[in-house]
Amino acid sequence: MALLSVQNLATYFYTRNGVVRAVNGVSYDLEPGETLGIVGESGSGKSVSCYSLLGLIPMPPGKIVSGTAMYNGLDLLKATPKQMRDVRGSKISMIFQDPMTCLNPYLKIGRQVMEPLIEEGVDKKIAYDRALKALDDVGILDPEERMKQYPHEFSGGMRQRVMIAMALVTEPDLLIADEPTTALDVTVQAQILKLIAELKQRKNTAVIFITHDLGVIAGIADNVNVMYAGGIVERGTTREIFKQPAHPYTQALLDSIPSTHAHGERLFNIKGLPPNLTQEITGCPFAPRCKHAVDACYVTETKLANIGEQHHTAxxxxAGGEI
Ligand SMILES: Nc1ncnc2c1ncn2[C@@H]1O[C@H](COP(=O)(O)OP(=O)(O)O)[C@@H](O)[C@H]1O
Ligand SMILES: [Mg+2]
Known part of the structure; x- marks a missing residue:
């Protein structure tokens, strides 16, 4: 049985400039122990689709307008604050792009890393030891001293490590990591990815890994959801996505991976811009940028079609063998 089953998730933002259809009908299953990579350009709905699962969408302006997200018999989209507190921190952990979203500037680091364990009812002494080990695991030197310090005494990279320690300390069933390595240098990145892989091995933890870096996906993901303009345009095993990309957008993403793996600007250099999400889109949202687009693409509603046992393209x- 799937650990998490997301069906038809749609999250909109009602802004002064119109309704932003940030996530527009996303469905997927995640198995226990699976690592799912979510890739797509900035603004494609990667973060919002995951924040929606954990009650982290600011409402207003946000609203979850449709969908279910079943996790252990609980629909996360309808969870009470108490149910959500129980799930978060112990069963599902999240690593954010910006560490300050989850660190409290007024609390000592040690207390913060111990907190999710204390919440679970773990004995204080044991929580201390596990927090110490978690900080050591993410490469924080002199963790005993560091536990007595406040977030402002840590550099950006160090805060990122603290947040990862906080997310891993409870050994969750599901870890959602939102571009966790973007701000880290390459060595630390490798170390963090290794830690996540170890946790997976030991605890069969499932991981949702959001990134704009297809290179990272290749190394760790079992399956990939490719997102564009709030929807999944292709889904498949990592192998299939790389060997036989079945959507022109995925092909363009792969073509835009620089051969010498440099970070930054050169990733995702696809001509044109993603659509304005406040405007109703008819047909395929990628059509205006697609070198294979024909008239029908602008009027035919897209939906994911099976092209292999576990491979779907929008x-x-x-799907019809035309390209
Ligand atoms: N609080 C908000 N208010 C209005 N629009 C938002 C808000 N948060 C996100 N969005 C919009 O939702 C879309 C998807 O954003 P996001 O999921 O963060 O993209 P990604 O993580 O793929 O870069 C973007 O167009 C973004 O501007
Ligand atoms: Mg994001």
Whole structure:
């Protein structure tokens, strides 16, 4: 049985400039122990689709307008604050892009890393030892001293490590990592990815890994959801996505990976811009940027079609063997 089953999730933001359809009908299953990579350009709905699962969407302006997200028999989208508190921190942990979203500037680091364990009812002494080990695991030197310090005494990279320690200390069933390595140098990145892989091995933890870096995905993900303009345009095993990308958008993403793996600007250099999400989109949202687009692409509603046992594409031309 799936650990998490997301069906038809849609999250909109009602802003002064119109309704932003940030996530528009996303469905997928995640198995225990699976690592799912979510890739797509900035603004494609990667973060919002995951924040929606954990009650982290600011409402207003946000609203979850449809969907279910079943996790251990609980619909996360309808969870009470108490149910959500129980799930978060112990069963599902999240690593954010910005560490300050989850660190309290007024509390000592040690207390914060111990907190999710204390919440679970773990004995204080044991919680202390586990927090110490978690900080050591993420490469924080002199963790005993560091536990007595406040977030402002840590550099950006160090705060990121603290947040990762906080997320891993409870050994969750599901870890959602939102571009966790973007701000870290390459060595630390590798170390963090190794830690996540170890936890997976030991605890069969499932991981949702959000990134704009397809190179990172290749190394760790079992399956990949490719997102564009709030929807999944392709889903498949990592192998299939790399060997036989079945959506022109995925192909463009792969083409835009620089051969010498440099970080930054050169990733995702696809001509044109993603659509304005406040405007109703008819047809395929990628059509205006797609080199294979024909008239029908602008009017045919897209939906994911099976092209292999576990491979789906929203491109009807690809699914129909036209490209
Ligand atoms: N609080 C908000 N108010 C209005 N629009 C938002 C808000 N948060 C996110 N969005 C919009 O939702 C869309 C998806 O954002 P996001 O999920 O953060 O993209 P990604 O993580 O793929 O870069 C973007 O167009 C973004 O501007
Ligand atoms: Mg994001």
């Amino acid at each position: 491109c009807f031309r690809f």
